[in-house]
Amino acid sequence: GAVVSQHPSWVICKSGTSVKIECRSLDFQATTMFWYRQFPKQSLMLMATSNEGSKATYEQGVEKDKFLINHASLTLSTLTVTSAHPEDSSFYICSGEVNTEAFFGQGTRLTVV
Amino acid sequence: AQKITQTQPGMFVQEKEAVTLDCTYDTSDQSYGLFWYKQPSSGEMIFLIYQGSYDEQNATEGRYSLNFQKARKSANLVISASQLGDSAMYFCAMREAPNTGGFKTIFGAGTRLFVKA
Numbered sequence: 001g002a003v004v005s006q007h008p009s010w011v012i013c014k015s016g017t018s019v020k021i022e023c024r025s026l027d028f029q030a031t032t033m034f035w036y037r038q039f040p041k042q043s044l045m046l047m048a049t050s051n052e053g054s055k056a057t058y059e060q061g062v063e064k065d066k067f068l069i070n071h072a073s074l075t076l077s078t079l080t081v082t083s084a085h086p087e088d089s090s091f092y093i094c095s096g097e098v099n100t101e102a103f104f105g106q107g108t109r110l111t112v113v
Numbered sequence: 114a115q116k117i118t119q120t121q122p123g124m125f126v127q128e129k130e131a132v133t134l135d136c137t138y139d140t141s142d143q144s145y146g147l148f149w150y151k152q153p154s155s156g157e158m159i160f161l162i163y164q165g166s167y168d169e170q171n172a173t174e175g176r177y178s179l180n181f182q183k184a185r186k187s188a189n190l191v192i193s194a195s196q197l198g199d200s201a202m203y204f205c206a207m208r209e210a211p212n213t214g215g216f217k218t219i220f221g222a223g224t225r226l227f228v229k230a
Contacts, residue, residue, distance in 0.1 A: 034218065043204060044158075044220045091156055095218075102148070102208075102218055104158035 002028045002098045006105025013084055013112055020080045021108045023094035029074035030096035035067075038091040038107075050077040050094075084112040116140075117205050117221035125227045126195045133180070134190040134224045136205030142166075146208040147188040148218070149179065153201040161203075164188055192226075200228045 003026040013019050023033055031052045036044040048069055049057040056069035066088075068080040081088055093107040116139040126132035138147065145166045151159040164172045164179045172179045180189040192199055205221040 032216070043222045046217065046219065049217065093156070093158065095158075097216060101160060101163065103160070104150075107156040107158075109156070 002026075002096065002101075002103045004030075004094065004096050004103045004105040006094055006108055008108055009106055010109040011111070013110070015085055015112055016083055018080055018082045019084055019110060020078055021092055021094075021110075023077045023079070023096070023105050025075045025096045025103075028096065028098050030077070031074060032097060033071060033077040034095045034102070035069065035077075035079050036093045036095070038093060040091075044093065047079075047092075052077075081110065084110070086112045088112050117207055117219055119205055119221035119224050121224045122222075123225045123227065125229060126192075127229050128197060129194055131191060131193045132195055132226065134192070134203050134205075134226065136188045136190065136221060138186050138188060138205075138207050140186075140207065140209065142209055147179070147181070148206040148208065149177070149188075149190045150204045150206060150220075151199075151201045152204060152223075158204075162190065195228045197228050197230060200226055202226075 005024045007022045033050040035047045037047050038044045046059050047062045050069045050071040052071045058064045071077040089112045091109050094105045095102040118137045147164045149161040162172050162174045162177045162179050164181045171181050176193045178191045202223045202225050204223045206218050208216050208218045
């Protein structure tokens, strides 16, 4: 199957700082990538749809100024959590599509202290 | 609005036995896709099986099969001959048909499966 590489796998940052998470499609071109957030013992909640060369589409309730998404190339989408706070601590995971199938990155566990 | 319902927060199964994980969905789309993913404690999402809304036969992938009942809007996952390594969280997911925004996948709440030796 296709490979999506997500980096870093975990990060600890201080409150008020920004954190960038990268999602790369290694062996396919992803015009669209999806960013999810998962709280402990909960399901994946779609945050936004990242479109190459255009603005991301955010789900209702997701602050676009807080969660900046950039999809500058067909193989890279980035999510930047700006001015992070402890409540932003979560598991963030991206996915890219090949035909009808979604392939997920390994996920990033963010802890804001 | 679309919705995925997994009513079993947790399930226990004896090793080597079969287990069924329930999933019902709600959509007004005629074309959609149903997926099951496994998420071990490491957090990665592992694709297990896919069923298209127009597929007449139930999907099978090794020990995994999907019991697709379209009229009932259910897509239960059957795992045969359970193994200890099957212990994980299992998510049912649905992808809507593309319109202007492309595909979007929504997930159920998940079922945690415990396989007993």
